[in-house]
Amino acid sequence: MARIxxxxxxxxxxxxxxxxxxxxxxxxxxxxxxxxxxxxKGLAQIVIEEPALLEQxxxxxxxxxxxxxxxxVAVAQAPGGVEVHDPVVEVISVPTEPPPFELHRPTLGVxxxxxxxxxxxALRHPRQRAIFRxxxxxxxxxxxxxxxxxxxxIFTPKIVASATEGGANVFPVDYxxxxxxxxxSPQFYKQMLVGVYxxxxxxxxxxxxxxxxxxxxxxxxxxxDFEMGFVRDxxxxxxxxxxxxxxxxxxxxxxxxxxxxxxxxxFPEIPASIPSIHFDDxxxxxxxxxxxxxxxxxxxxxxxxxxxxxxxxxxxxxxxLYVTGYPTVKRPFYTYLEPGRPEFTNSFDLIFRGLELVTxxxxxxxxxxxxxxxxxxxxxxxxxEGYLAAFRHGMPPHGGCAMSIERWVARLLGIQNIRETILFxxxxxxxxx
Amino acid sequence: MARIxxxxxxxxxxxxxxxxxxxxxxxxxxxxxxxxxxxxKGLAQIVIEEPALLEQxxxxxxxxxxxxxxxxVAVAQAPGGVEVHDPVVEVISVPTEPPPFELHRPTLGVxxxxxxxxxxxALRHPRQRAIFRxxxxxxxxxxxxxxxxxxxxIFTPKIVASATEGGANVFPVDYxxxxxxxxxSPQFYKQMLVGVYxxxxxxxxxxxxxxxxxxxxxxxxxxxDFEMGFVRDxxxxxxxxxxxxxxxxxxxxxxxxxxxxxxxxxFPEIPASIPSIHFDDxxxxxxxxxxxxxxxxxxxxxxxxxxxxxxxxxxxxxxxLYVTGYPTVKRPFYTYLEPGRPEFTNSFDLIFRGLELVTxxxxxxxxxxxxxxxxxxxxxxxxxEGYLAAFRHGMPPHGGCAMSIERWVARLLGIQNIRETILFxxxxxxxxx
Numbered sequence: 065m066a067r068i069x070x071x072x073x074x075x076x077x078x079x080x081x082x083x084x085x086x087x088x089x090x091x092x093x094x095x096x097x098x099x100x101x102x103x104x105k106g107l108a109q110i111v112i113e114e115p116a117l118l119e120q121x122x123x124x125x126x127x128x129x130x131x132x133x134x135x136x137v138a139v140a141q142a143p144g145g146v147e148v149h150d151p152v153v154e155v156i157s158v159p160t161e162p163p164p165f166e167l168h169r170p171t172l173g174v175x176x177x178x179x180x181x182x183x184x185x186a187l188r189h190p191r192q193r194a195i196f197r198x199x200x201x202x203x204x205x206x207x208x209x210x211x212x213x214x215x216x217x218i219f220t221p222k223i224v225a226s227a228t229e230g231g232a233n234v235f236p237v238d239y240x241x242x243x244x245x246x247x248x249s250p251q252f253y254k255q256m257l258v259g260v261y262x263x264x265x266x267x268x269x270x271x272x273x274x275x276x277x278x279x280x281x282x283x284x285x286x287x288x289d290f291e292m293g294f295v296r297d298x299x300x301x302x303x304x305x306x307x308x309x310x311x312x313x314x315x316x317x318x319x320x321x322x323x324x325x326x327x328x329x330x331f332p333e334i335p336a337s338i339p340s341i342h343f344d345d346x347x348x349x350x351x352x353x354x355x356x357x358x359x360x361x362x363x364x365x366x367x368x369x370x371x372x373x374x375x376x377x378x379x380x381x382x383x384x385l386y387v388t389g390y391p392t393v394k395r396p397f398y399t400y401l402e403p404g405r406p407e408f409t410n411s412f413d414l415i416f417r418g419l420e421l422v423t424x425x426x427x428x429x430x431x432x433x434x435x436x437x438x439x440x441x442x443x444x445x446x447x448x449e450g451y452l453a454a455f456r457h458g459m460p461p462h463g464g465c466a467m468s469i470e471r472w473v474a475r476l477l478g479i480q481n482i483r484e485t486i487l488f489x490x491x492x493x494x495x496x497x
Numbered sequence: 498m499a500r501i502x503x504x505x506x507x508x509x510x511x512x513x514x515x516x517x518x519x520x521x522x523x524x525x526x527x528x529x530x531x532x533x534x535x536x537x538k539g540l541a542q543i544v545i546e547e548p549a550l551l552e553q554x555x556x557x558x559x560x561x562x563x564x565x566x567x568x569x570v571a572v573a574q575a576p577g578g579v580e581v582h583d584p585v586v587e588v589i590s591v592p593t594e595p596p597p598f599e600l601h602r603p604t605l606g607v608x609x610x611x612x613x614x615x616x617x618x619a620l621r622h623p624r625q626r627a628i629f630r631x632x633x634x635x636x637x638x639x640x641x642x643x644x645x646x647x648x649x650x651i652f653t654p655k656i657v658a659s660a661t662e663g664g665a666n667v668f669p670v671d672y673x674x675x676x677x678x679x680x681x682s683p684q685f686y687k688q689m690l691v692g693v694y695x696x697x698x699x700x701x702x703x704x705x706x707x708x709x710x711x712x713x714x715x716x717x718x719x720x721x722d723f724e725m726g727f728v729r730d731x732x733x734x735x736x737x738x739x740x741x742x743x744x745x746x747x748x749x750x751x752x753x754x755x756x757x758x759x760x761x762x763x764f765p766e767i768p769a770s771i772p773s774i775h776f777d778d779x780x781x782x783x784x785x786x787x788x789x790x791x792x793x794x795x796x797x798x799x800x801x802x803x804x805x806x807x808x809x810x811x812x813x814x815x816x817x818l819y820v821t822g823y824p825t826v827k828r829p830f831y832t833y834l835e836p837g838r839p840e841f842t843n844s845f846d847l848i849f850r851g852l853e854l855v856t857x858x859x860x861x862x863x864x865x866x867x868x869x870x871x872x873x874x875x876x877x878x879x880x881x882e883g884y885l886a887a888f889r890h891g892m893p894p895h896g897g898c899a900m901s902i903e904r905w906v907a908r909l910l911g912i913q914n915i916r917e918t919i920l921f922x923x924x925x926x927x928x929x930x
Binding site: 183 | 500519520536591592596616620626633637656671675679689690693694695706726864883884919923
């Protein structure tokens with residue numbers, strides 16, 4: 065008999081079934097006892113009546129690994145409408161100690177450090193693991209959306225020769241006696257590969273040596289990057305991104321339905337066209353609304369992003385808002401300048417419920433423009449040589465964007481500390497497990 | 498008018514079309530001239546007759562970025578049976594220098610270091626870029642096969658606290674003043690997550706600080722890992738892997754058909770059941786055939802793997818062969834021992850055309866067995882604490898395997914130097930581009 069998942073039990077009502085998993089909970093009631101078995105996908109209720117078996121199970125610690133065969137019986141009051149009767153239980157593996165917290169409570173109810181220290185067990189909690197099924201399904205949707213549009217998946221170096229992109233926030237690596245660095249993003253590589261495939265994407269780890277211990281910072285996270293050629297300008301990227309987000313939601317709905325239900329998640333509506341506002345107009349709106357003077361302010365404060373999120377909701381009924389045209393001083397050297405207004409750029413942030421979710425834009429594509437941009441910032445050309453080569457040999461107008469899967473999941477679920485959205489976080493003080 | 502891919506030209510015969518891409522080649526013949534335009538997917542032939550346009554194009558360097566509109570015309574002798582007539586050509590971006598090699602030759606015909614130094618341009622060669630479309634499609638097949646079987650995609654830390662797995666071959670990272678290391682594999686994490694999801698997989702970078710400059714060594718590569726619980730033994734993993742390889746081939750056939758044709762690739766037949774031989778029996782076979790004495794030899798030499806590859810072809814008509822039961826001394830501490838013969842393990846290598854392609858096996862799942870295995874090898878428990886926790890709290894019999902996408906592609910295409918199968922290789926001396 066082939067073993068089935070707990071979540072497929074209902075389809076087997078009336079049949080002999082075999083299940084396997086962990087002793088999630090054993091509930092001894094006065095007239096009947098229930099073994100709750102947790103497998104990789106869900107929970108199954110097994111009715112225990114035989115006294116010898118009852119005694120055996122009562123003595124086993126939670127998390128004992130079991131194989132159970134019995135009859136699947138449709139019972140209206142059972143969770144999911146089916147339970148298992150007349151079980152035969154085989155003990156596969158007995159824990160050497162009980163779990164450090166009760167995995168069968170609706171939420172773990174422990175402090176985050178305790179949860180993270182005990183990740184191997186904490187992630188077994190149905191709610192915790194649902195978070196990462198949602199993440200996996202979202203990533204699958206991200207890839208599916210791009211592959212359908214002929215984007216090619218790429219795998220780029222995570223060890224780079226120089227800290228070219230973001231200044232000081234890089235981790236040094238001892239590379240055979242030479243100092244190298246962990247890549248902060250696949251930015252340069254994905255641009256170079258626009259010259260090859262026009263459309264590329266990467267899902268992979270990025271490393272930021274930001275020495276901040278806040279609920280928003282992770283020193284490694286999973287970046288979802290895409291880049292595309294022959295764009296009109298940054299708005300082509302925005303349109304593509306909107307479609308990608310829609311597919312992320314759709315795939316998650318299909319592939320992670322049980323997790324979504326468990327997490328009580330209602331997805332945001334993604335409008336056919338997400339509303340958009342220029343940075344300059346956004347500042348004027350905020351000034352009029354709040355009386356603040358934002359003259360010369362080159363960025364939006366978190367409070368301003370929140371205000372814009374509410375404005376988008378009020379004016380457009382949208383959880384999402386593109387803010388375009390960020391000032392040149394706040395964007396990287398490769399950003400394309402706004403035609404006619406070089407103090408602004410053809411860039412965007414996507415604000416989701418008042419918080420930044422995605423950053424992107426059009427990039428320079430002419431070699432001379434790169435030379436000018438590097439010179440204007442006093443940056444040497446040498447460390448950029450392999451990257452600049454692409455632009456000496458003909459590149460089309462192009463652009464792209466990057467988001468973190470952890471941030472997407474945190475925003476969707478309203479999780480305050482980003483560490484809860486990554487399986488094994490790395491932060492200022494945490495290198496284990 | 499929406500721009501179309503060159504590869505879709507045939508579907509538009511008789512219509513007005515717009516193309517965009519790179520000036521791949523301009524061929525001036527006595528009576529007619531051809532502009533060969535390369536876009537992200539293929540090549541298009543554009544007939545140039547107008548003298549002014551001819552003169553303009555003749556003056557442009559290869560790799561100039563162009564937009565071309567014209568009429569798609571079915572012409573039997575044109576490549577792909579369609580060419581573009583009466584073109585209007587718009588110059589989008591002009592290179593500042595000609596390419597360092599001729600991208601329109603059937604092969605690049607340059608030494609590997611030149612190719613790698615000029616990756617941004619070399620990868621534009623149709624044959625070079627086809628290699629990585631094959632890789633991307635194979636990875637898509639890998640994921641698809643596993644997702645259909647309820648494997649959950651995971652993203653694990655690439656910075657780890659200790660060099661636990663493979664001794665000295667790790668890259669040290671300066672992690673906020675503390676020494677950490679780049680992960681050599683997701684092994685411990687995927688096992689811990691068997692306790693959560695039962696079935697997990699990861700596609701991601703791994704780092705090996707092996708100081709060897711050979712055609713087989715890369716210091717970063719992309720590892721395809723999966724791990725599954727409730728296995729019978731290592732043979733469950735082998736069966737799963739066989740199905741996964743079949744899907745990798747199928748998806749590549751569907752998604753990378755043009756690249757496969759260009760590379761002249763004939764895929765190997767993957768038998769319904771790949772033949773298998775125990776390490777011990779393999780050594781006896783080799784001894785009988787070659788007269789060598791392999792007593793006490795704990796591993797297969799490359800020549801032995803080649804011999805076995807030929808044997809599998811001869812005896813089973815198979816390009817693939819599982820060698821199982823590798824000696825305990827040559828396998829990592831977490832490997833499950835062969836019942837009744839503890840000098841061997843429940844492990845396997847998959848040999849493809851005489852070369853190792855995949856390594857895998859069943860792992861220990863009882864905490865006591867981990868303690869014994871670490872003690873037997875004189876390893877401290879401390880650095881393994883987060884990993885060992887999983888086994889203290891109940892783990893099922895499980896196993897998994899790992900392969901490198903670069904090696905898969907190299908073997909399929911008969912590429913001798915592995916550096917040609919990774920977009921931007923990292924080796925003993927190469928950190929750029």
